[in-house]
Amino acid sequence: MLDYNRILSEKVLGTKPSGIRKFFDLLEEMKDVISLTVGQPDFVTPWHIREAGIESLEKGKTYYTSNSGTIELRKEISKYLSRRFSLGYSAENEIIVTVGGSEAIDIALRAVINKGDEIIIPSPCFVCYDPLVSISGGIPVIVNTRMEDKFKLTPELLKSAITPKTKALILSYPNNPTGAIMTKEDLEPIVEILRDTDILVISDEIYAELTYGKNHCSIATFEGMRERTIVVNGFSKAYAMTGWRLGYVAAPVPITEQMLKIHQYCIMCSPTTSQFAAIQAMREGDPDVRMMCDEYDRRRRYLLHHLERIDIDCFEPEGAFYVFPYVGKFGMTSEQFCERLLFEKGVAIVPGGAFGDCGEGFARISYAYSIQHLTVALERIEEFVNELKAQN
Amino acid sequence: MKTLLEILENDSRITAEQLAVMLDKEVGDIKKMIADYEKDGVILGYKTLIDWDKTEREYVSALIELKVTPQRDRGFDKVAEKIYNYPEVQSVYLMSGSYDIAVLIEGKTMREVAYFVAQKLAPLEYIISTATHFVLRKYKDKGVIYGPAETDERGNCL
Numbered sequence: 001m002l003d004y005n006r007i008l009s010e011k012v013l014g015t016k017p018s019g020i021r022k023f024f025d026l027l028e029e030m031k032d033v034i035s036l037t038v039g040q041p042d043f044v045t046p047w048h049i050r051e052a053g054i055e056s057l058e059k060g061k062t063y064y065t066s067n068s069g070t071i072e073l074r075k076e077i078s079k080y081l082s083r084r085f086s087l088g089y090s091a092e093n094e095i096i097v098t099v100g101g102s103e104a105i106d107i108a109l110r111a112v113i114n115k116g117d118e119i120i121i122p123s124p125c126f127v128c129y130d131p132l133v134s135i136s137g138g139i140p141v142i143v144n145t146r147m148e149d150k151f152k153l154t155p156e157l158l159k160s161a162i163t164p165k166t167k168a169l170i171l172s173y174p175n176n177p178t179g180a181i182m183t184k185e186d187l188e189p190i191v192e193i194l195r196d197t198d199i200l201v202i203s204d205e206i207y208a209e210l211t212y213g214k215n216h217c218s219i220a221t222f223e224g225m226r227e228r229t230i231v232v233n234g235f236s237k238a239y240a241m242t243g244w245r246l247g248y249v250a251a252p253v254p255i256t257e258q259m260l261k262i263h264q265y266c267i268m269c270s271p272t273t274s275q276f277a278a279i280q281a282m283r284e285g286d287p288d289v290r291m292m293c294d295e296y297d298r299r300r301r302y303l304l305h306h307l308e309r310i311d312i313d314c315f316e317p318e319g320a321f322y323v324f325p326y327v328g329k330f331g332m333t334s335e336q337f338c339e340r341l342l343f344e345k346g347v348a349i350v351p352g353g354a355f356g357d358c359g360e361g362f363a364r365i366s367y368a369y370s371i372q373h374l375t376v377a378l379e380r381i382e383e384f385v386n387e388l389k390a391q392n
Numbered sequence: 393m394k395t396l397l398e399i400l401e402n403d404s405r406i407t408a409e410q411l412a413v414m415l416d417k418e419v420g421d422i423k424k425m426i427a428d429y430e431k432d433g434v435i436l437g438y439k440t441l442i443d444w445d446k447t448e449r450e451y452v453s454a455l456i457e458l459k460v461t462p463q464r465d466r467g468f469d470k471v472a473e474k475i476y477n478y479p480e481v482q483s484v485y486l487m488s489g490s491y492d493i494a495v496l497i498e499g500k501t502m503r504e505v506a507y508f509v510a511q512k513l514a515p516l517e518y519i520i521s522t523a524t525h526f527v528l529r530k531y532k533d534k535g536v537i538y539g540p541a542e543t544d545e546r547g548n549c550l
Contacts, residue, residue, distance in 0.1 A: 024548040027548065028548075035544070035548075037548055038544075038546045038547075038548055039548075039549070040546055040549070042544075042546070242549075294395075298399075298414035298415065299414070301413050301414055301415075301416060302410065302413045302414050305413040306413075371403070371406060371410060371414070372403070372405070375410070
């Protein structure tokens, strides 16, 4: 019998499975659960975008494209980044079309990390950064953002984490799981700290289209930041295209040249059908994005209003499609709270601890669900909270 | 307010309380706006979409094309009014193109519909001809697809 623990990659063996996975496995065994857990839109990809994908198949466009993606799509992405976020990247050599934002994050990390490099990761955050940094030989340096600061990265926190070994900062706003955003004013002091250093920024802007009341501001737009920033974005959240697996990364040529090597050896190119659909999304998809964003905003208000009404503390998230209420006051860990809510009321929300230690005490509620669905879930959460209060 | 109407058009069960929160308005204001829309005839009613094919109930629906001689001063209005007053008539539209008025009608049986056309519609004054098309299957109505109930197949993927 092989002793796999001795044979397989130590780095991968040492990587913990995602904490969120455990909860989802539990969820899958249960019937009739009202779930508020998914991290993807409830909208179907708009028909005209699906149609463009279908048409490409009908025309037999089933080949590999160039490694970095079709030039038509890269040109559309270039125009889009300029139009929406005032970012200037050349379609020819500064944009790579990737398999979702996830691949973009991975190749960005692998392109910049040397063994022992420290990568600053503001937490709570999407679960992939920490393990991907470790697998690349880097050292994740977690900084804990706080509800009092609306889960923003503060200059003090950033300064406290910087050492001579700091290679990069992963900036992930609008944020999953908190829904926090970083405005231009929030970013200014961060930029001041980074500007005269060699520290790079990997800016994961996958939720950039989903902000409420304020437009997204990319850190790469600040003077002196473009040369040190790798912008990650994609089609999943804005255009409801999660299953198409399509994202992109934009950076200065010396960085994209290195990322492209990794991308071409391990991916070759992103799915061709998805690329054709994405061209349509960029050309004609703006009204769809606005419609979905308006709908998310109404649900956001609705959730916040009712959480406040039933006396659950929650800061007001201004982006993504999550709220991140504090459930710590009921004398349980967030995992216990979520498990009891699941078993006693059949409502599933994700324990905040899954997104980093400082997420403990919180829970992530997704509002990628209809108002009617949210209403039923909220009624049950209210019952649960009332019962907890009566017991105490 | 266009957004309010659009939300209600999509789901009339949404309550004034829910709307108030979603649109950041006072409940009283929302109630007043809805009442005004009702009073002004902007909102005419609230109905439910039912896929009767999934029930025991027998029914048949048909689209009837009518060619009509317009009346002096009244155009097609008088004829349309006569037609829409029949309770079995679901919808009446004045059309451009090769015929004038489209009537959507529902009955229990094909015989009942045929009887309605032959006995009630065709003999009406000013009607020149009728063409009846029976509906074989309803795929989509009022923006809603008639088929199996949707299930949430989204994966919990991190």
